[in-house]
Amino acid sequence: MSYSKLRNFHEAQWDEPIIFEQSVPGSRGILLPDVSGEAGVSSGKGLLPTTLRRTQKPALPEMAQPQVLRHYLRLSQETIGQDINIDIGLGTCTMKYSPKINEQFVRSPKFAELHPYQEDDTVQGILKIIYEFEQIMKEISGLDAVSFQAGGGGQGIFANAAVLKQYFRDRGEETQRNQIITTILSHPLNGAAPATKGFEVISLYPDDSGYPSLENLKAVVSEKTAGIFITNPEDTGVFNPIVRQFVDVVHEAGGLCVCDMADYNGLFGLVRAKELGADMCHFNLHKAFSSPHGCMGPGCAAQCVSAELEKYLPRPRVRFDGQRYYTDYDGPSSIGKVRQFQGSLAAVLRAYSWVMSLGRDGLKAVGETAILNNNYMMKRLLGEVRGITMPWAEEAPNRLEQVRYSFEKLLEETGVGAEHVNRHMLDFGFQRFFPSHHPLVVPEPYTPEPTESYSKDDIDEYISALKKISDEAYTTPEIVLTAPHNGPISPLEKDTVDSVDQLAVTWRAYQRQHGGR
Amino acid sequence: MADAKALGLIVNPIAGMGGKVALKGTDGERVLAAARAKGAVPESAEKAERAMRLLVPYRERLLIRTASGPMGEDLCRKLSLRYEVVYRADAPTTPADTIAAAAAIREKGAALLLFAGGDGTARNICEAVGNSFPVLGIPAGVKIQSAVFALHPEFAGAVAAKIAQGLPMSMLSREVVDLDEDAYRTGSVRAALFGSMLVPDQPDALQSMKQGGFSSEEDQLRGAALYLRDHMDPDAFYAVGSGSTAKCISRLLGLEYELLGVDIIRDGALVEKDLTEERLWSYAQTGRLKIIVSPIGGQGFLLGRGNHQFSARVLRAVGKENLLVVSGEAKLLSLPRHQLHVDCDKPEICRELRGYYQVLCGYGRFHSLLCED
Numbered sequence: 001m002s003y004s005k006l007r008n009f010h011e012a013q014w015d016e017p018i019i020f021e022q023s024v025p026g027s028r029g030i031l032l033p034d035v036s037g038e039a040g041v042s043s044g045k046g047l048l049p050t051t052l053r054r055t056q057k058p059a060l061p062e063m064a065q066p067q068v069l070r071h072y073l074r075l076s077q078e079t080i081g082q083d084i085n086i087d088i089g090l091g092t093c094t095m096k097y098s099p100k101i102n103e104q105f106v107r108s109p110k111f112a113e114l115h116p117y118q119e120d121d122t123v124q125g126i127l128k129i130i131y132e133f134e135q136i137m138k139e140i141s142g143l144d145a146v147s148f149q150a151g152g153g154g155q156g157i158f159a160n161a162a163v164l165k166q167y168f169r170d171r172g173e174e175t176q177r178n179q180i181i182t183t184i185l186s187h188p189l190n191g192a193a194p195a196t197k198g199f200e201v202i203s204l205y206p207d208d209s210g211y212p213s214l215e216n217l218k219a220v221v222s223e224k225t226a227g228i229f230i231t232n233p234e235d236t237g238v239f240n241p242i243v244r245q246f247v248d249v250v251h252e253a254g255g256l257c258v259c260d261m262a263d264y265n266g267l268f269g270l271v272r273a274k275e276l277g278a279d280m281c282h283f284n285l286h287k288a289f290s291s292p293h294g295c296m297g298p299g300c301a302a303q304c305v306s307a308e309l310e311k312y313l314p315r316p317r318v319r320f321d322g323q324r325y326y327t328d329y330d331g332p333s334s335i336g337k338v339r340q341f342q343g344s345l346a347a348v349l350r351a352y353s354w355v356m357s358l359g360r361d362g363l364k365a366v367g368e369t370a371i372l373n374n375n376y377m378m379k380r381l382l383g384e385v386r387g388i389t390m391p392w393a394e395e396a397p398n399r400l401e402q403v404r405y406s407f408e409k410l411l412e413e414t415g416v417g418a419e420h421v422n423r424h425m426l427d428f429g430f431q432r433f434f435p436s437h438h439p440l441v442v443p444e445p446y447t448p449e450p451t452e453s454y455s456k457d458d459i460d461e462y463i464s465a466l467k468k469i470s471d472e473a474y475t476t477p478e479i480v481l482t483a484p485h486n487g488p489i490s491p492l493e494k495d496t497v498d499s500v501d502q503l504a505v506t507w508r509a510y511q512r513q514h515g516g517r
Numbered sequence: 518m519a520d521a522k523a524l525g526l527i528v529n530p531i532a533g534m535g536g537k538v539a540l541k542g543t544d545g546e547r548v549l550a551a552a553r554a555k556g557a558v559p560e561s562a563e564k565a566e567r568a569m570r571l572l573v574p575y576r577e578r579l580l581i582r583t584a585s586g587p588m589g590e591d592l593c594r595k596l597s598l599r600y601e602v603v604y605r606a607d608a609p610t611t612p613a614d615t616i617a618a619a620a621a622i623r624e625k626g627a628a629l630l631l632f633a634g635g636d637g638t639a640r641n642i643c644e645a646v647g648n649s650f651p652v653l654g655i656p657a658g659v660k661i662q663s664a665v666f667a668l669h670p671e672f673a674g675a676v677a678a679k680i681a682q683g684l685p686m687s688m689l690s691r692e693v694v695d696l697d698e699d700a701y702r703t704g705s706v707r708a709a710l711f712g713s714m715l716v717p718d719q720p721d722a723l724q725s726m727k728q729g730g731f732s733s734e735e736d737q738l739r740g741a742a743l744y745l746r747d748h749m750d751p752d753a754f755y756a757v758g759s760g761s762t763a764k765c766i767s768r769l770l771g772l773e774y775e776l777l778g779v780d781i782i783r784d785g786a787l788v789e790k791d792l793t794e795e796r797l798w799s800y801a802q803t804g805r806l807k808i809i810v811s812p813i814g815g816q817g818f819l820l821g822r823g824n825h826q827f828s829a830r831v832l833r834a835v836g837k838e839n840l841l842v843v844s845g846e847a848k849l850l851s852l853p854r855h856q857l858h859v860d861c862d863k864p865e866i867c868r869e870l871r872g873y874y875q876v877l878c879g880y881g882r883f884h885s886l887l888c889e890d
Contacts, residue, residue, distance in 0.1 A: 184884065191882070200881035205855045207887075219873035220885050412671055415571035415678065439846045441855075478574040481678065 005461040006468060009429035012077035013488030019071055023061035029068060078488070080431040082292065086458045088377075089425065089433025091402045091447035092187075092235050094265045094287035099357070102290075102350040111349060116341040120326045126349075127325035130318045130342060133352045137302045140363075141261070141281055142274025145310035147303045147317070148285070148343040153262045155338055156282030156301025157229070158193040160258045162335040163280060163305060163312040164227050165197050167256065170333065177226040177255070183212055185236060188437055190229040190260055199226060206441070210238040210392030217246055221253045231260040232276065235437060235447055237374065237399030238392060247277030256280065262301075264288040265451055266371050266401030269364025273304065280305045285344075289351035300347035314338050369452035370401045373459060377450050378403050380463050385470045387413060391442050402449035404442050411444050416473035416480045418444040421466070423491055424483035428465040521580045521599070522681055525622035525630035526569065527642070530587035530610055532561040532634035532658045564657035564670045565592055565633035571674030572598060575681040582625050584618035601625075612641045619645035628680050629717070631673060633657040636695040639665050643693045643712045651688050651715045653677070662760065662777075662813070664691035665716050668851065676719050688715040692761065694777060732879070734845035738762060740880035741843050742769035745809070751784040754806045756797060759824050762811035762843055779826045794826045801834035808832075809841045812876075817852040819888065820870070821860025829863035837869060842876045849876060849884055857888035864890070 063071075081087070087095035105111060114123055134146040150156040161180075168174045182190040184203045191201040202220045204212035211234070228250045233239045240246070247257045259278035261267070265288045273281035285300040286293035293299055305313060315334045316327040327342075342348075358366065375398060381388055387410025390403055411417040422432050436445035450459050472479045482491065504510035572579060573596055581600040583589030588610060593600035603621040606614035615634075619642045622630055629651045632642050635658010642652055654666035655673040667673035680686060690713045732740075742765040749755065757763050759777040767774040767782065774780050778791035781800060789796065800806045808827060810819050819842060820827050832840075842857070849855060859870045867890040875883040 195881065200883065202875055202883040202885055204885050208854075216873055216885055216887065220875060220883075411675075412567075412669075415574070415671065415675060417675065439850055441850060481574060482682070 005457070005464040006428055007461075009427065009486055011080075011426070011487040012074075014074040014078060015488075016071065016074045016078070019061045019063070019068075020059075022063060022067065022071065025062055027062045027064050027067075029063065029065045080429075085429055085431050086454060086462050087431060088448045088450045088454060088459065088462045089430055091404075091434050091449035092263055092437070093293070093434065094263060094284075094401075094449060094451055095453075096265070096288075096290055096451040097453040098290050098292040098350070099354065102353045105353055106346040106349050111346075120324075124325055126345060127318050127327070128320075129349060129352050130345070131320050131325055133348055133355075134318070136352070136355055137283070137304060140268075140272065141278075141283070141302075141304040142272035143278070143281065143304040144307040145305050145313055145317075147313045148300055148345075148348050149314040149337065149339050149341075150282070150301035150303055151339045151344055152286070152299035153187070153260075153282065153284045153301050154189040154193060156262075156284070156303050157187075157189050157258075157260065158196060159301070159303050159314065159335065159338045160280045160282060160305075161194040161197040161199065161229075162338070163309055164194070164256060164258065165199075166312045166333065166335050167309060168226055173254075177224060179222070179224040180227050180229055181217065181220055181225060181250070181255075182229040183231070183234060184439065184441055185211075185234040186229065186231040187235075187260060187262065190231065194229060200224075206236075206392070208392070208395060210236055210396045211240040211242075214242060214245055214249065217249055221249055221255070223254070225250060225253050225255040227256040227258055227279075229258045229260065231263070232271075233263070233266070233400045235263070235402065236391065236396075236404045236442075237266075237402045238396040239400055244277055251277070262287060263401065265449075266367055266374070268367030268370075269360065270367050280309060285347045285351040289347075290354040291347040291350040298344040298347060300344035300351075316342070318342070366452045367401075370450075373450040373452065373454060374399060374401050374403065376456070377448070377459050377463065380459075381405065381466065384463070385466050386410075386474060387416075387470050388446070388466070401451070402447060404436060405446045405448075406442050407444040407446055410470065410473055414473040414477050416469075416477050418446050420480050420483065421446070421469050421473075424469050424472075424480050425465060426484040427486040428468075430462065430465060521578055522575075522683065523580045523582055523625070523627045524572070524677060524681070525619075525627035525632075526565070526581050526583040526589040526593070526600075527615060527618050527622070527630065527632040527634075527638075528561055528565045528587060528589050528592060529615055529632070529634035529638040529657070530559050530561060532638050559587075561633045561655075561657035562587060562592060565589075565631075565655050566596070567670035568631065568633070568655045568667075568674035568677070569593075569596055569598065571671065571678050572596075572681055575678060579681055582622045582627050584614065584621075588614065588618060612637070615641040616645045623650050629653060629677055631655055631677055633670075635661055636663050636693070639663045639693050639714070640695045640711045643714050646714070648690055648713050648715060651717065653716055663693045663695070665693060665714050676717050679719075680717070687718045689718045690714070691716050734847060737845045737879045737882075738765040738843070739769065740882065741877045742766045744877060744880045745841070745843070746770065746785070749784070750807070752805060753783065754788065754800045754803065755782050756780070756792070756800065756806060756808045756827075757782060758808065758810035758827070760811050760813075762845065762848070763809050765843060766809060779824065792826060794828045794831065797826050797831050798828070798834075801831045804834070806831075806835050807839040807841060808835055809843060811843050812848065812852065812857055817857045819857050819859050819874075821858075827861070829861045829866040832861060832866050832870065833863075837872065840870070840874070842874045844876050844878055844884075846878050846884070849878070849886065852886075855886055857886050859888060859890055 082095050114126060137146040150159045168177045179200045179202060180194045181202045184205050191203060195201050204216050207213045232243045250257055256279040257277055259273045259276055259281035261273060261281045262284045264283055281304050283302040285291045285302055311333040312335055314337055315331040316329045319326055319328045378399060382390055389406050389409050391406060407418040407421055418435055434447050436442060436447055469480055504513055569592055576598050581593050581598050582603050583593060583600050585602050585605040588606055590602050603625050604618040615638060623646045631653055632638055633655040639654055653673050653676055655670050656666045692713050693711045695711055745766045746769060757767055757780045764774045770785055772787040775791035780790045781788040812819050857874055859867050861867055871888055873885050874888050875885050878884050
């Protein structure tokens with residue numbers, strides 16, 4: 001069998017030491033003229049509190065310009081990311097092309113040099129963009145008010161949980177309504193964020209249809225129910241056709257519905273939170289709305305709520321009086337701030353630009369193309385790659401924007417599991433794929449998401465790699481079991497640190513745990 | 518082949534034969550004969566093969582130390598694995614053969630001793646090698662309550678394959694428990710903790726261990742126990758069922774407990790340990806009895822498997838609403854179709870106990886699962 005689309009890839013290996021190890025005392029990038037005779041030197045004393053003042057010079061590396069440039073270019077060759085590989089594997093992250101023109105906007109001095117403490121009259125431009133983008137997000141969600149303050153999807157869910165808490169506090173039901181309902185296949189933060197706000201969490205398992213049964217929901221709904229945190233579709237890509245009944249059951253019991261729209265890519269132009277019956281939802285501007293995430297970040301959630309809940313949104317809000325945009329800090333019922341100022345405005349600016357460049361029809365084409373790409377890939381994978389299966393394949397043969405597959409059959413038949421396949425993907429120039437959120441309901445999971453950015457050729461090349469790996473698993477499994485082969489390092493054993501006693505997030509913490517300073 | 522890696526293999530050829538004919542294990546010659554009479558066929562060889570197949574790619578660098586015939590030699594020959602017979606057994610094999618074979622393998626040395634069987638086999642291995650020799654069970658028995666088994670035969674093979682590749686692996690100590698099968702069959706459960714053995718620290722692959730999540734089973738059960746403690750009715754009697762999961766509350770409260778028996782606690786104190794059905798019935802009659810149980814991993818039975826003290830009359834008096842279910846998340850994920858089951862001698866009581874249960878998996882964290890009989 002030929003894999004014509006596979007390339008002869010090898011990852012760069014520079015064996016590059018960390019920059020501190022390359023320091024040469026006395027080496028300099030810039031030689032500054034000696035002006036000690038001409039200019040007075042301030043000691044800085046009196047300007048800084050004693051406790052903040054350094055007693056020793058910082059231990060920065062001393063290097064010349066060419067060595068610095070070389071160092072970072074080498075490191076850049078040892079990374080892989082959305083712009084250099086076909087990033088289909090990183091499902092639920094919605095890896096799509098982030099138009100570079102938008103980088104010019106956020107790097108423009110007109111934006112980059114703004115200060116959050118500037119007077120409203122001097123920042124009318126960015127206030128207008130925030131206000132207008134809120135109107136756009138109101139239309140996309142169908143809800144009535146939007147805050148961009150949350151710095152990521154998880155914080156968006158947290159902010160919605162905070163609104164939920166405040167809503168029942170105002171109604172005098174805070175103590176009684178202390179439970180939320182979610183599903184085991186929702187992003188784990190749909191349980192974890194409300195738990196942080198003090199809610200008890202009930203998770204529903206999917207039945208044979210791929211989503212939870214209405215009976216299961218009815219069994220757990222009670223006078224304690226504050227709300228349901230629901231995702232549709234979940235990471236499986238299965239659309240829950242009875243979602244409206246779910247929401248109605250919770251509403252009838254007096255609870256609210258919070259919809260996780262982080263993975264919105266397959267719903268653009270097709271489904272709105274309002275029609276699902278949601279009282280609140282959040283979108284990730286750094287995913288579906290093309291603002292890059294990961295190293296280029298930052299993240300930003302659009303928190304959308306109904307008119308009744310607007311008073312609980314974080315402050316300040318941006319308002320328009322017909323002539324002038326202004327920030328409104330007034331809000332005695334507000335949950336307060338979840339982040340400083342107005343949020344990650346770079347993400348807002350990129351998302352605004354992206355939406356404006358596409359328009360309504362363009363957004364719908366995004367959703368439709370994402371679904372088409374995913375279903376094309378699914379049909380080929382299930383038909384041509386031995387050992388891969390799709391849970392609930394008969395009950396839900398078509399999926400929206402992504403699929404959670406399983407390599408359990410491959411593992412049972414060849415000893416090659418999802419983790420082995422994942423490592424071998426690196427040998428063909430693809431970055432590691434995303435297996436699954438926790439807990440692992442689907443065994444040996446694999447969750448790719450071929451967004452609208454990928455061409456048919458891109459998808460075909462990616463599938464070729466999976467086909468080759470599967471063929472190898474059945475004929476020469478040792479090749480897969482010992483991968484990667486075309487990278488600078490051999491397989492590394494992974495370990496999961498889950499005990500607070502073992503966790504050290506800084507070098508100093510590690511030293512303390514190990515008897516050091 | 519001076520640097521060949523040695524692994525040990527012991528297959529208990531009769532393990533698991535009682536399960537499908539409802540004999541609750543195959544300990545004892547009389548039961549084995551009964552199992553054969555009811556049409557039972559050996560399954561452990563097939564399970565062991567599913568695991569050992571994963572070692573075939575490494576056959577060049579492996580030496581399997583094993584026992585004769587069906588205890589491992591036959592399988593090695595079938596898979597063309599290099600092997601050395603370090604113990605010879607006559608058919609039919611007995612627990613004494615398992616013990617002697619394990620001792621011989623320990624004597625000769627092995628990076629890991631794989632054994633295919635159930636709790637009874639684990640107990641025999643434990644007797645021979647104690648807590649100082651790395652082992653891993655290939656699940657092939659009727660009763661798998663000991664935490665020294667891989668989740669599936671393939672997972673045992675995958676862990677052994679890592680060791681075959683020379684990957685370093687840390688070990689940890691896990692419990693070996695076994696029921697007294699004769700007592701189990703008659704419904705009067707007597708069980709014991711037999712010791713502990715060293716198993717590879719590979720949480721994704723092992724029974725009753727965390728499933729690669731962000732919180733460990735220990736954390737989850739501690740959270741669940743704290744929640745139970747904070748929400749206990751001080752007037753109620755709590756019958757804490759068998760198994761280390763249900764006993765999380767006893768451990769948190771620092772109370773003595775009978776690992777595979779039923780204990781009564783009330784208002785943070787132990788009232789009575791290791792109760793019989795008669796004693797439980799006397800508490801049930803007070804109308805203030807609640808029950809804390811945990812499903813059996815891989816099966817999902819809340820009742821009727823190893824806790825027959827919870828009889829139909831006790832369960833009827835307690836009622837579904839007073840049945841509290843506790844579990845780590847990994848155990849729930851191991852259940853076929855994520856369903857719970859109950860079994861008791863009165864079908865009408867089983868029917869009353871059907872429906873959804875909110876299983877406590879952490880502090881205020883519940884998973885809603887369907888229970889059928």
